[in-house]
Amino acid sequence: MYRTLNSYLRQRFGCKVYKLALDGGMTCPNRDGSLGTRGCIFCTGSGEFAEGGTDIAAQLERAKQRVAAKACNGKYIAYFQSFTNTYAPVDWLEALFTAAMKPEDVVALSVGTRPDCLPPEVLDLLERLNRHKPVFVELGLQTIHPETARYIRRGYDLLVYDEAVRALNSRGIEVVTHMIAGLPGETRAMTVETARYIGQSGAGGIKIHLLHVLRGTDLASEYEAGRVPVLTMEDYIKTVAACLRVLPPDMVIHRLTGDGDKRTLLAPLWSADKKTVLCALNRALQDIQQGEAL
Numbered sequence: 477m478y479r480t481l482n483s484y485l486r487q488r489f490g491c492k493v494y495k496l497a498l499d500g501g502m503t504c505p506n507r508d509g510s511l512g513t514r515g516c517i518f519c520t521g522s523g524e525f526a527e528g529g530t531d532i533a534a535q536l537e538r539a540k541q542r543v544a545a546k547a548c549n550g551k552y553i554a555y556f557q558s559f560t561n562t563y564a565p566v567d568w569l570e571a572l573f574t575a576a577m578k579p580e581d582v583v584a585l586s587v588g589t590r591p592d593c594l595p596p597e598v599l600d601l602l603e604r605l606n607r608h609k610p611v612f613v614e615l616g617l618q619t620i621h622p623e624t625a626r627y628i629r630r631g632y633d634l635l636v637y638d639e640a641v642r643a644l645n646s647r648g649i650e651v652v653t654h655m656i657a658g659l660p661g662e663t664r665a666m667t668v669e670t671a672r673y674i675g676q677s678g679a680g681g682i683k684i685h686l687l688h689v690l691r692g693t694d695l696a697s698e699y700e701a702g703r704v705p706v707l708t709m710e711d712y713i714k715t716v717a718a719c720l721r722v723l724p725p726d727m728v729i730h731r732l733t734g735d736g737d738k739r740t741l742l743a744p745l746w747s748a749d750k751k752t753v754l755c756a757l758n759r760a761l762q763d764i765q766q767g768e769a770l
């Protein structure tokens with residue numbers, strides 16, 4: 477048993493809420509040469525479902541059509557997913573986010589970014605917007621272990637994450653932290669340490685991803701050279717269960733599976749069968765309680 481995103485959103489907004497994945501057209505300091513040019517080792521940069529194009533109103537409409545079959549009487553969260561969505565001049569960000577939050581049926585804004593891309597003027601902007609409608613900031617921490625962070629080329633230290641969470645919380649902005657299970661060189665115990673840390677860090681929500689090896693990434697080369705093992709479904713489920721047991725009971729679990737792009741997924745291939753994975757996960761998680769091992 478765990479606190480699902482669905483139940484949290486229903487409680488907060490009084491109805492079913494769907495995410496509309498939008499593309500702000502930004503890049504990332506890990507790719508544009510500021511910190512690096514090849515990005516994190518696993519990253520293709522884009523969100524699988526993000527709508528592209530510069531016209532935000534048009535993107536919102538197209539994204540709504542994508543979820544139309546399931547979204548009756550629902551509300552929406554405008555979600556900037558691809559790359560680093562605070563990596564631009566603040567005036568430009570203000571226009572972008574304001575346009576995305578404008579429709580009445582958009583009840584919140586969610587911004588995926590890096591903790592080292594939150595300068596004071598961007599924090600001030602997010603604080604202002606948060607007074608209008610709730611703003612969530614999603615931070616890609618992935619791991620607390622410095623050797624893994626170096627290997628995946630994350631490009632910032634854990635202290636930077638801590639400081640970003642503190643700054644966002646002090647402005648009343650809810651943080652959702654991403655972590656990855658199955659990172660090269662990490663044992664299950666190390667992954668659980670990351671979950672425990674995130675649970676104590678001030679984040680209100682968490683996304684637990686499975687490490688996907690996607691074609692065209694440096695991780696794919698490592699995998700093909702036999703240097704990177706991937707988790708079996710059983711291992712992944714045991715790891716997720718162990719993570720949930722150390723997370724505070726009130727932390728919102730935004731995600732327990734990754735949405736790797738099936739067209740580029742190299743491994744693990746079992747993860748492409750989302751229905752089977754979710755069934756197996758739900759069965760296994762019936763026997764555990766979020767926070768029971770705190």
Ligand code: SF4
Nearest residue numbers: 504506515516519559
């Ligand atoms: S995972 Fe995020 S921070 Fe890393 S290269 Fe990709 S967009 Fe940049």
